[in-house]
Amino acid sequence: MREVVGNLPVFTKLTPNTTDILLPAEAAMAGGADAVALINTVNSIIGVDLDAMAPNPVLDGKGTHGGYCGSAVKPIALHMVAEIARNGATKDLDISAIGGITNWRDAAEFIALGANALQVCTAAMLYGFRIVEDMNDGLSDFMDAKGYKTIADFCGLAIKNTVNWNDLNMNYDLKAKIDQDKCIECGRCHIACEDTSHQAITIQANEKGGRDFTVVDAECVGCNLCLHVCPVPDCITMEPQENGLPYMTWPEHPKNVQKVAE
Ligand SMILES: Cc1cc2nc3c(=O)[nH]c(=O)nc-3n(C[C@H](O)[C@H](O)[C@H](O)COP(=O)(O)O)c2cc1C
Ligand code: SF4
Ligand code: SF4
Structure with missing residues (x-):
């Protein structure tokens, strides 16, 4: 590849339509790429026209898969960027992150997971290039509030806290x-x-003629579901319980049958 491109930097664009993003990332590195750019769009069928009985958009009676993008794919992109950034073989690759970046917070999240460049496609299509100025303003305010002088000051800080x-x-x-x-x-x-x-x-009638909703601690597994469906901000909170137990991973845990079998 170098013989063809000379000193030009090479970014290899990665598709998310794969089970393990590390395989193409490692292949790009082995091929001499300076950086990887990810993600491209996610293969999808957005819906079916139930009169034409064909996937939308229907073209002369037929439809095909399209590329899902924008905010909906941000979680997929964050995960794949993090996988590359924390993988021993690829952690030194520069990463140009793409996928649903729409505001400064999205940008900051990708940077925190190790991206050192960002690309914006869908948001620019929806709002124009000016959206990048809004992102810059927001990022700048965030960095001032946190005392970060440069992007490098917080680039990758969330990698060490991203674990299996x-x-x-x-x-x-x-x-x-x-x-x-x-x-x-x-x-x-x-x-x-x-x-x-x-x-x-539980639900119990109260003396005001209403209903009290109460969590039974012994049954609650801390799954967060109730918090997500509650329409009132901060009405349900998740409270850490002081139990005095040490940090214990699954491989160390007595309920892990593989550990018991050892
Ligand atoms: C209409 C459209 C056309 C695209 N064309 C290309 C393309 O030609 N080559 C490419 O690598 N990615 C292409 N992409 C993918 C984007 O570059 C980007 O990787 C993807 O949309 C995720 O970013 P986003 O959520 O900011 O849109 C296209 C995306 C859209 C929406
Ligand atoms: S956190 Fe999960 S288990 Fe606990 S009360 Fe809420 S929904 Fe139920
Ligand atoms: S979802 Fe929230 S507001 Fe509704 S009953 Fe539960 S705690 Fe109350």
Whole structure:
């Protein structure tokens, strides 16, 4: 490749339509790339025209897959950028991050996970190039507030805290707590927990003729679901429980049958 491009920097653009993003990233590195740029769009069918019985958009009776992009793909892009940034073989590659970057916070999140360049496609299509000036202003305010003088001061700071699931602290205990003064008694938390989580929120009639929704600590597994469905800001909070137990990963945990078998 170098014989063809000379000293020009080479960014290899990576598709997310793969199971393990490290394989193409390592291949790009082996091929002499200076940087990787990711992600491209995610293969998708956005919907089906039920009259034409063909995927949208319908072209002369037929449709095909398209490329999903914008805010919806940001979580996929963040994950893939983080995988490359924390992988021993690829951690020194420069990363130009793309995927749903729409505001300064999106930009800061990608930088925190190790991106040292950013690209914006869908947001520029929706709002024009001026959106980048808004991102610059927001990033600048964020950096002032945190005392970061340059992008390099916070680039990659979140990498060391991005771990495999089994390296999380299995003894970390969170319980949901409902602020009765903020609760509007809509019942969404109860339905969510009752039907799809751990049946940990009770309903009781109160003396004001209303209903109290209360978390049963012994049943709550700290899944966060009730917090996400509650329509009232800060009405449900997740409270860390002091249990005195040490940091314990899954490989160390006594409930891990593989450990027991050792
Ligand atoms: C209409 C459209 C056309 C695109 N064309 C290309 C292309 O020709 N080559 C390419 O590498 N990526 C192409 N992309 C992908 C974008 O460069 C980008 O990787 C992707 O859209 C994710 O970023 P975004 O969420 O900011 O849009 C295209 C995206 C869109 C929406
Ligand atoms: S955190 Fe999960 S388990 Fe606990 S009360 Fe909320 S929905 Fe139920
Ligand atoms: S979802 Fe929120 S507001 Fe609704 S009942 Fe539960 S705690 Fe109250």
